[in-house]
Amino acid sequence: MTEPTNREAQQSAGEIPPITIGVLALQGDYEAHARAFQNAGARTVLVRKPEELAGLDGLVLPGGESTTMLKFLEKQGFFETLGAFVAATPCFATCAGCILVAREVLHPQQRSLGALDATVERNAYGRQIDSAILTLPTELPGGPLEMVFIRAPRIARVGSGVEVLAQRDGFPVLVRQGDLLVATFHPEMTSDTRVQQLFLEMVRNHKNSKPRHD
Ligand code: GLN
Numbered sequence: 204m205t206e207p208t209n210r211e212a213q214q215s216a217g218e219i220p221p222i223t224i225g226v227l228a229l230q231g232d233y234e235a236h237a238r239a240f241q242n243a244g245a246r247t248v249l250v251r252k253p254e255e256l257a258g259l260d261g262l263v264l265p266g267g268e269s270t271t272m273l274k275f276l277e278k279q280g281f282f283e284t285l286g287a288f289v290a291a292t293p294c295f296a297t298c299a300g301c302i303l304v305a306r307e308v309l310h311p312q313q314r315s316l317g318a319l320d321a322t323v324e325r326n327a328y329g330r331q332i333d334s335a336i337l338t339l340p341t342e343l344p345g346g347p348l349e350m351v352f353i354r355a356p357r358i359a360r361v362g363s364g365v366e367v368l369a370q371r372d373g374f375p376v377l378v379r380q381g382d383l384l385v386a387t388f389h390p391e392m393t394s395d396t397r398v399q400q401l402f403l404e405m406v407r408n409h410k411n412s413k414p415r416h417d
Pocket of ligand 1: 265266267268269270297298299300302325326353354355356
């Protein structure tokens with residue numbers, strides 16, 4: 204048996220309420236996100252239907268193919284339910300997820316949830332460099348971060364309420380707007396959990412700031 208971690212011990216003593224992170228599991232690399240958040244100490248739930256959003260503390264919108272995800276979201280009023288959820292609850296969107304949450308999508312234009320005040324261009328890096336592993340500085344503590352880009356979108360514009368936490372060639376690749384954290388790369392594909400830890404901290408702060416009804 205392994206020793207419980209500090210957090211697990213505190214959780215079982217009822218000091219820290221457990222965090223439940225949903226991972227949108229319509230298509231894409233949702234399994235890797237679920238594993239990364241489990242490693243970072245959260246409970247995870249795969250979300251395939253709008254009603255499965257109920258009761259979550261936060262949601263991951265993973266990478267994959269945004270057009271395919273949109274096709275699934277067109278059913279059962281999922282697009283509208285997800286839009287309302289993203290507006291009210293901490294969310295972490297990566298790559299295709301970034302495209303889904305943007306206010307404006309170009310190259311080509313497509314429907315999006317409009318939660319992030321940004322313009323995003325799909326597949327914006329040329330063929331040769333469309334996928335890359337780079338180690339870049341960020342605003343996170345602990346030095347540069349390894350980032351995996353796969354046919355990544357480019358955040359071409361951000362509004363003044365958007366905080367830029369890392370850039371690639373002068374374009375934002377990790378941004379935060381209130382309770383929404385967005386990356387154009389894939390933090391779930393490396394062993395460094397600093398981006399997941401930041402999101403969990405955002406989720407905890409949001410949870411602690413809400414009035415309790417129990
Ligand atoms: N190119 C994909 C899209 O446009 C995003 C790629 C990814 O999520 N890795 O949806």
